[in-house]
Amino acid sequence: MTATRTLVVSCPDWPVTAAGVPADIAAAVVFANRVVAASVAARADGVRVGLRRREAQSRCPGLVVIERDPGREARAFEPVVMAVETFGPRVEVSHPGVCAIPTRGPARYFGGEEALVDLIGVAVSDAIAGLVPVATTSRDCPYWGVGVADGRFAATLAAGRGLIVAPAQSAAFLADFPVAVLERAELTDLLARLGIRALGQLAALPTADVLARFGPEGAVAQRLAQGLDERPLDGRDPPPDLIASVELDPPVDRVDTAAFAARTLAQDLHERLVRLGLACHRVRIEAETEHGEHLSRLWCHDGPFLPADIAERVRWQLDGWLSGTAAARPTAGLTLLRLLPDEVVPDQGRQLGFWGGEAGVDERTARALARVQGLLGPEAVVTAVLGGGRSPDEQVRLVPWGDPRTEGAPESTARTGDRAEKTAPPWPGRVPPPSPAIVHTRSLVAEVVDGDGRAIEVTGRGLVSAVPARLSVAAGPWIEVTAWAGPWPADERWWDPAAHRRRARLQVVLADGSAHLLALEAGCWGVEATYD
Amino acid sequence: MPLAELARRVRPVSLAGEQRLEVVPALSGLMPGGGIRRGSTITVASGPAGGATSLALALLARATVEGSWCAVVGLPDLGLVTAAELGVDVSHLALVPAPEDRWMTVVASLLDGVDAVVFRSPRRVRPPDIRRLASRARERGAALVVLAGGVGARHQPEPRRAWPGVTDVGLAVTTSRWTGLGDGHGCLQGRQVEVVAEGRGAAARPVRTRLWLPSPEGEVALEQEVTVEPQAASSPRPAAGLGSPPLGGGRGWGPARGGEAASSRAG
Numbered sequence: 001m002t003a004t005r006t007l008v009v010s011c012p013d014w015p016v017t018a019a020g021v022p023a024d025i026a027a028a029v030v031f032a033n034r035v036v037a038a039s040v041a042a043r044a045d046g047v048r049v050g051l052r053r054r055e056a057q058s059r060c061p062g063l064v065v066i067e068r069d070p071g072r073e074a075r076a077f078e079p080v081v082m083a084v085e086t087f088g089p090r091v092e093v094s095h096p097g098v099c100a101i102p103t104r105g106p107a108r109y110f111g112g113e114e115a116l117v118d119l120i121g122v123a124v125s126d127a128i129a130g131l132v133p134v135a136t137t138s139r140d141c142p143y144w145g146v147g148v149a150d151g152r153f154a155a156t157l158a159a160g161r162g163l164i165v166a167p168a169q170s171a172a173f174l175a176d177f178p179v180a181v182l183e184r185a186e187l188t189d190l191l192a193r194l195g196i197r198a199l200g201q202l203a204a205l206p207t208a209d210v211l212a213r214f215g216p217e218g219a220v221a222q223r224l225a226q227g228l229d230e231r232p233l234d235g236r237d238p239p240p241d242l243i244a245s246v247e248l249d250p251p252v253d254r255v256d257t258a259a260f261a262a263r264t265l266a267q268d269l270h271e272r273l274v275r276l277g278l279a280c281h282r283v284r285i286e287a288e289t290e291h292g293e294h295l296s297r298l299w300c301h302d303g304p305f306l307p308a309d310i311a312e313r314v315r316w317q318l319d320g321w322l323s324g325t326a327a328a329r330p331t332a333g334l335t336l337l338r339l340l341p342d343e344v345v346p347d348q349g350r351q352l353g354f355w356g357g358e359a360g361v362d363e364r365t366a367r368a369l370a371r372v373q374g375l376l377g378p379e380a381v382v383t384a385v386l387g388g389g390r391s392p393d394e395q396v397r398l399v400p401w402g403d404p405r406t407e408g409a410p411e412s413t414a415r416t417g418d419r420a421e422k423t424a425p426p427w428p429g430r431v432p433p434p435s436p437a438i439v440h441t442r443s444l445v446a447e448v449v450d451g452d453g454r455a456i457e458v459t460g461r462g463l464v465s466a467v468p469a470r471l472s473v474a475a476g477p478w479i480e481v482t483a484w485a486g487p488w489p490a491d492e493r494w495w496d497p498a499a500h501r502r503r504a505r506l507q508v509v510l511a512d513g514s515a516h517l518l519a520l521e522a523g524c525w526g527v528e529a530t531y532d
Numbered sequence: 533m534p535l536a537e538l539a540r541r542v543r544p545v546s547l548a549g550e551q552r553l554e555v556v557p558a559l560s561g562l563m564p565g566g567g568i569r570r571g572s573t574i575t576v577a578s579g580p581a582g583g584a585t586s587l588a589l590a591l592l593a594r595a596t597v598e599g600s601w602c603a604v605v606g607l608p609d610l611g612l613v614t615a616a617e618l619g620v621d622v623s624h625l626a627l628v629p630a631p632e633d634r635w636m637t638v639v640a641s642l643l644d645g646v647d648a649v650v651f652r653s654p655r656r657v658r659p660p661d662i663r664r665l666a667s668r669a670r671e672r673g674a675a676l677v678v679l680a681g682g683v684g685a686r687h688q689p690e691p692r693r694a695w696p697g698v699t700d701v702g703l704a705v706t707t708s709r710w711t712g713l714g715d716g717h718g719c720l721q722g723r724q725v726e727v728v729a730e731g732r733g734a735a736a737r738p739v740r741t742r743l744w745l746p747s748p749e750g751e752v753a754l755e756q757e758v759t760v761e762p763q764a765a766s767s768p769r770p771a772a773g774l775g776s777p778p779l780g781g782g783r784g785w786g787p788a789r790g791g792e793a794a795s796s797r798a799g
Binding site: 376380401509513530 | 723
């Protein structure tokens with residue numbers, strides 16, 4: 001068995017390059033206080049992978065230290081993968097910074113491996129140019145290397161040197177490399193102590209003895225040293241085209257006509273998904289009008305969409321667009337209707353609860369709520385998730401209908417871990433229950449005065465300047481205060497200048513029997529909530 | 533799940549008039565049949581002292597716990613922590629805070645799918661709209677709970693004017709008194725309210741009760757047993773069927789009880 005002829009694009013210092021740092025600036029990416037990658041300039045000063053941050057900084061005082069962000073590395077690598085993908089469809093990404101394609105087909109099409117390497121080099125340097133200034137497209141560029149060999153392992157090493165290893169020469173090419181390049185620290189340490197220092201020595205050992213002495217890991221290492229593939233290349237399949245669209249000619253401005261077209265479109269989309277064994281939980285409905293307006297909205301479903309579900313949502317959405325208020329309505333008929341499945345997952349069917357339970361929402365309720373979303377928009381129908389907080393409005397988080405409801409306040413569980421998840425974390429200074437039944441979305445401006453008509457203030461020590469006697473809401477009539485308590489100062493998020501709020505709260509009962517929660521913030525009294 | 537519960541869930545179909553959404557025991561005395569009859573329209577009102585929102589939430593609490601879905605339309609300032617404290621399962625509460633000018637369509641659509649819809653009647657409601665919604669509720673077996681007036685409303689209309697249609701049960705908080713708050717000390721703990729229910733049919737005779745809404749322990753509890761008033765009350769009353777006492781003065785719409793109304797008018 002011989003290894004597949006493979007081309008590898010390798011970006012040696014990818015974590016540094018992904019952060020947008022040119023090679024001539026000394027920079028290192030650290031994770032858990034250890035250097036995981038360093039730029040060329042930093043390496044020249046002696047910064048090595050695995051050093052402590054402080055050690056690295058002492059070797060190179062001007063070192064730019066960057067925290068590792070795997071998400072950023074993967075995102076930044078995507079253009080490179082796409083550039084390579086234009087030459088051959090089955091690109092395998094080992095990890096951000098290294099990707100491989102089999103060369104057999106592409107090399108023949110583009111006129112040989114030499115030509116392919118040059119073309120890919122140009123494409124990759126174009127892709128990287130968006131991140132760092134690339135001065136050269138030659139093979140000694142510090143940011144990337146392209147290599148071709150039999151097998152991915154040999155090709156990766158070849159890419160580091162910018163070489164094309166001739167067919168069947170991989171074993172000879174690898175023979176002189178130290179065993180450390182296998183990147184199996186424990187095994188290579190043992191091999192070195194046994195006197196096996198080069199890959200050629202490992203490759204020459206009898207296969208059965210290597211397996212008996214070093215186990216499966218040793219056998220894999222020997223296969224690599226012999227220039228064979230660890231496993232066949234597992235290329236990523238190009239994502240299937242799942243978008244269903246239909247052009248409407250003549251333009252449609254009636255809901256029923258458009259809904260009729262949508263029905264076949266939904267059927268079409270569903271068939272495509274079923275053929276691939278997929279189900280979709282979110283679908284984006286897009287429409288274009290004759291005047292070039294672009295309408296788009298995302299729809300969620302707690303189970304997989306069936307054709308009837310999709311068609312129904314398209315009809316509601318079209319109803320919302322075409323018979324909405326004059327401001328939101330498109331000015332011309334629809335010419336294009338498009339369905340984009342947004343969250344596609346393997347179809348695992350759907351199990352409903354036996355006695356209600358998990359299934360929770362019955363079909364009828366889900367339809368009614370989705371219908372209202374179609375009229376007013378997906379954010380118009382919400383359910384509440386209660387969490388921690390001090391003021392009545394902070395304890396509530398509103399989740400649009402269809403989005404997952406995650407219980408509990410994220411910050412409280414993150415801080416206390418799983419130790420105290422059941423008990424509510426303390427919120428010192430929160431207003432004690434009963435809570436107000438009406439929490440004004442914007443505080444109503446109020447005036448609070450004492451018996452002589454002077455405005456009530458709260459001192460720096462948290463005391464009221466006088467006994468509150470009368471209250472006027474929104475410049476309304478004065479009403480006497482019959483009972484009050486407070487002030488309860490709350491100094492929240494002082495560490496964040498943008499979210500910092502300093503308030504003092506007061507509970508009052510007025511002569512007409514109503515009770516209110518007042519708050520003094522920035523010198524102004526407001527009715528924060530009403531106990532209705 | 534206890535066997536009795538299972539038996540209740542799987543029992544055969546009952547008559548439309550017997551199908552009810554359950555309410556907490558403290559409120560069952562106010563409702564004809566001890567629950568919210570499906571398909572009925574209920575108005576909940578209060579004077580300037582407030583209590584309508586809490587009463588409406590307490591009314592629906594049991595139904596949401598039982599698994600019914602309720603929708604709340606046009607109350608952007610509803611305190612959901614209070615709802616949870618009064619026993620409402622907020623995961624079965626769908627909120628449409630801003631239906632804008634399409635509240636009529638929204639309420640009608642929701643009546644199709646949920647068991648109860650609460651909404652605050654807008655400033656102007658046309659009688660045909662009311663008839664349409666009431667018949668929709670009756671047809672779909674959903675309860676329509678209308679908040680009329682209350683502290684949160686900008687205007688304080690008489691419930692009959694706020695909802696000039698047929699009401700099966702009209703609930704009104706006539707008096708409300710908070711406890712626990714002193715002159716510079718304490719904090720709000722409980723509230724004693726007096727609720728009057730009257731309507732048509734089985735609810736034609738006004739029923740009066742005193743409740744804790746909530747009690748210092750945080751529950752909705754009876755403070756005083758339900759009393760059924762004699763048909764001929766001392767104060768003039770609108771024709772039976774339009775369920776609300778006349779506007780009494782300063783302190784809500786309770787039948788004018790001279791001394792108290794006069795004293796609170798000074799406030």
